[in-house]
Amino acid sequence: MTTTDAxxxxxxxxxxxxxxxxxxxxxxxxxxxxxxxFGLFAVLPIVRAVVMSFQRTNLVVxxxxxxxxxQHVFADPLLPVxxxxxxxxxxxxxxxxxxxxxxxxxxxxxxxxxxxxxxxxAYLPVVVPPVVAVLLWKFFYDARPAGVFNTILxxxxxxxxxxxxxxxxxxxxxxxxxTWAAAGGTVIIYxxxxxxxxAELYDAAEVDxxxxxxxxxxxxxxxxxxxxxxxxxxQIIGTAQVFLEPYLFTGGGPANATVSVLLxxxxxxxxxxxxxxxxxxxxxxxxxAVFLAVLSxxxxxxxxxxxxx
Amino acid sequence: xxxxxxxxxxxxxxxxDVPPVALAGADGGRATRVRRPHRRDGAAPAPDRGLLSPGxxxxxxxxxxxxxxxxxxxxxxxxxxxxxxxxxxxxAVTPTQDILRSPLALFPNGVAWGNLAEAWxxxxxxxxxxxxxxxxxxxxFVQVLVATTGGYVLSVLRPRYARAxxxxxxxxxxxxxxxxxxxxxxxxxxxxxxxxxLVNTFWGVWxxxxxxxxxxxxxxxxxxxxxxxxxxxxxxxGAGPFRLFWSVVLPMSRPIIGVVSVFAVIASWxxxxxxxxxxxxxxxxPLSVRLPSLQGSTDMGVLMAALAISxxxxxxxFLVFQRMFLRGAGLGGAVKG
Numbered sequence: 015m016t017t018t019d020a021x022x023x024x025x026x027x028x029x030x031x032x033x034x035x036x037x038x039x040x041x042x043x044x045x046x047x048x049x050x051x052f053g054l055f056a057v058l059p060i061v062r063a064v065v066m067s068f069q070r071t072n073l074v075v076x077x078x079x080x081x082x083x084x085q086h087v088f089a090d091p092l093l094p095v096x097x098x099x100x101x102x103x104x105x106x107x108x109x110x111x112x113x114x115x116x117x118x119x120x121x122x123x124x125x126x127x128x129x130x131x132x133x134x135x136a137y138l139p140v141v142v143p144p145v146v147a148v149l150l151w152k153f154f155y156d157a158r159p160a161g162v163f164n165t166i167l168x169x170x171x172x173x174x175x176x177x178x179x180x181x182x183x184x185x186x187x188x189x190x191x192x193t194w195a196a197a198g199g200t201v202i203i204y205x206x207x208x209x210x211x212x213a214e215l216y217d218a219a220e221v222d223x224x225x226x227x228x229x230x231x232x233x234x235x236x237x238x239x240x241x242x243x244x245x246x247x248x249q250i251i252g253t254a255q256v257f258l259e260p261y262l263f264t265g266g267g268p269a270n271a272t273v274s275v276l277l278x279x280x281x282x283x284x285x286x287x288x289x290x291x292x293x294x295x296x297x298x299x300x301x302x303a304v305f306l307a308v309l310s311x312x313x314x315x316x317x318x319x320x321x322x323x
Numbered sequence: 324x325x326x327x328x329x330x331x332x333x334x335x336x337x338x339x340d341v342p343p344v345a346l347a348g349a350d351g352g353r354a355t356r357v358r359r360p361h362r363r364d365g366a367a368p369a370p371d372r373g374l375l376s377p378g379x380x381x382x383x384x385x386x387x388x389x390x391x392x393x394x395x396x397x398x399x400x401x402x403x404x405x406x407x408x409x410x411x412x413x414x415a416v417t418p419t420q421d422i423l424r425s426p427l428a429l430f431p432n433g434v435a436w437g438n439l440a441e442a443w444x445x446x447x448x449x450x451x452x453x454x455x456x457x458x459x460x461x462x463x464f465v466q467v468l469v470a471t472t473g474g475y476v477l478s479v480l481r482p483r484y485a486r487a488x489x490x491x492x493x494x495x496x497x498x499x500x501x502x503x504x505x506x507x508x509x510x511x512x513x514x515x516x517x518x519x520x521l522v523n524t525f526w527g528v529w530x531x532x533x534x535x536x537x538x539x540x541x542x543x544x545x546x547x548x549x550x551x552x553x554x555x556x557x558x559x560x561g562a563g564p565f566r567l568f569w570s571v572v573l574p575m576s577r578p579i580i581g582v583v584s585v586f587a588v589i590a591s592w593x594x595x596x597x598x599x600x601x602x603x604x605x606x607x608x609p610l611s612v613r614l615p616s617l618q619g620s621t622d623m624g625v626l627m628a629a630l631a632i633s634x635x636x637x638x639x640x641f642l643v644f645q646r647m648f649l650r651g652a653g654l655g656g657a658v659k660g
Contacts (some may be wrong), residue, residue: 040564043484048488048539051465054535056495058515059506066506073512076627121396123373124389132657133649134641135400140652141641142408143593145611146630149618150411153426153627162410162426198404202652211373220376226385229374255499262615283505284600295505303502310497 083297119204413625441629465533475540527601
């Protein structure tokens with residue numbers, strides 16, 4: 015053990031020997047994995063992101079180019095398209111994915127038997143690896159009349175829909191799958207929050223003669239306010255980074271209708287087999303990072319406030 | 324599938340063991356906090372009440388209405404959540420022609436068990452499966468190592484630089500990991516100081532996985548909640564920092580290590596973009612990276628079998644550690660409990 019190996023005889027203040035004896039060395043040994051891993055793979059890349067966005071590099075020669083990368087990024091006609099698509103994805107994801115889990119959770123909270131079964135069923139899609147889910151749904155979205163979804167729609171006399179092949183339907187199709195994959199997690203979050211609503215509040219509301227609807231409106235929803243705001247911000251943070259769905263479902267098509275910001279970053283850096291434009295990619299990454307960091311700070315402050323009050 | 328069966332007799336993490344942790348972060352979209360411990364996720368009827376009072380339940384109209392809604396909800400959950408997964412299971416053993424021609428018909432031309440064997444052997448899903456396990460195991464180990472030793476330094480040993488260290492770790496929590504894609508890739512391509520390339524090595528996936536501020540903060544908060552007297556007693560008994568860590572702190576923190584482990588394994592099993600960038604050699608790629616490239620070259624039936632095989636382990640893990648999963652998911656809503 016380190017402490018016993020150290021020479022104990024000379025109690026000089028602040029000498030290396032004292033430092034070792036007081037556990038300075040062993041502290042350092044324990045700190046080493048954290049320092050190395052975070053230093054190399056978190057702090058350094060962050061610093062590098064800032065530096066690189068002002069550079070042009072082909073991995074051999076690197077030169078400073080000032081704001082040029084940013085200018086190129088802003089001049090790219092695909093950027094507004096990507097931002098609009100990502101925003102559209104986020105908006106659709108809110109419309110699809112926000113009210114349904116809340117409704118499901120409020121109902122599930124009142125289930126008296128087998129509530130665990132309900133939670134497990136709702137959470138099951140979250141466990142399916144995203145790549146598997148996307149590839150499976152890609153087949154479901156088969157645009158032929160014999161496609162899975164088109165067959166089902168055929169039973170009720172709708173369709174066939176073109177799904178991923180149409181500029182109009184491609185994005186909603188992506189969002190539908192993403193919502194399927196994520197809604198279970200949101201349900202569980204709401205359920206946890208609903209269990210935390212103090213029973214006394216309901217008791218008090220009943221004493222005042224409140225109906226079920228009034229209890230939902232005046233007790234349940236206000237009590238969930240915090241959680242609703244947080245899932246809202248989390249969802250924005252998540253959807254702003256959407257990559258997997260456009261990449262695997264459509265590759266950004268048809269006609270760039272599903273190019274997201276992160277897909278654009280990916281294309282800058284890795285889309286060209288001749289060597290990526292790492293400078294432009296990091297410049298755009300940085301802009302996205304700033305946007306997300308602001309949201310994260312808002313999120314963190316909110317959770318802080320609610321967890322201390 | 325019932326909820327009571329898969330719960331292990333002694334759940335690795337008991338809700339009551341997890342101290343209230345209130346933290347949050349945007350670590351790749353994961354964020355967390357531990358609420359006031361509740362044991363509500365089991366199948367047992369909750370002793371307390373929710374929106375509806377016992378009086379409400381006695382009113383026949385209310386009871387009939389809510390019971391109907393619960394039945395409808397259950398049916399919808401089965402159709403929407405389990406349905407696609409069952410379809411995948413069916414496709415995995417259906418001849419390609421039938422999958423394409425009449426996907427919803429129930430085995431019009433018999434069952435093709437051969438899909439599974441063909442996927443496992445001929446398409447080498449077995450190899451990619453092992454790669455996935457290997458990637459997950461390494462990521463798990465690195466994450467647990469960094470989080471526990473780091474948490475130990477920050478919470479128990481507390482050298483003078485601990486505060487600064489913690490500030491740095493916390494700062495990385497606010498930087499969305501996925502946005503660091505390119506600089507991290509260039510770092511892995513040529514690791515500073517060492518000047519080695521981690522591309523096409525598993526280290527390239529394992530080591531960056533360890534840089535999860537979320538894990539460190541989670542573990543550090545847990546260590547903070549452990550009774551200091553135990554540490555003092557161990558020190559008095561002559562335990563040095565290593566012995567204190569190995570024989571006292573680690574055994575006491577099994578619940579939090581369980582949580583970190585489940586997060587680590589599932590995150591690694593799901594990860595796609597990063598392993599795709601780092602593991603270029605198809606022989607090293609995990610399933611998630613390999614499956615999309617199988618699309619074009621493989622029979623639909625065999626592809627579906629491969630998809631099904633990739634899903635089995637996470638679903639089994641979920642069924643076995645259901646409570647831990649659902650609690651972990653519940654951590655996501657980070658508000659006051």
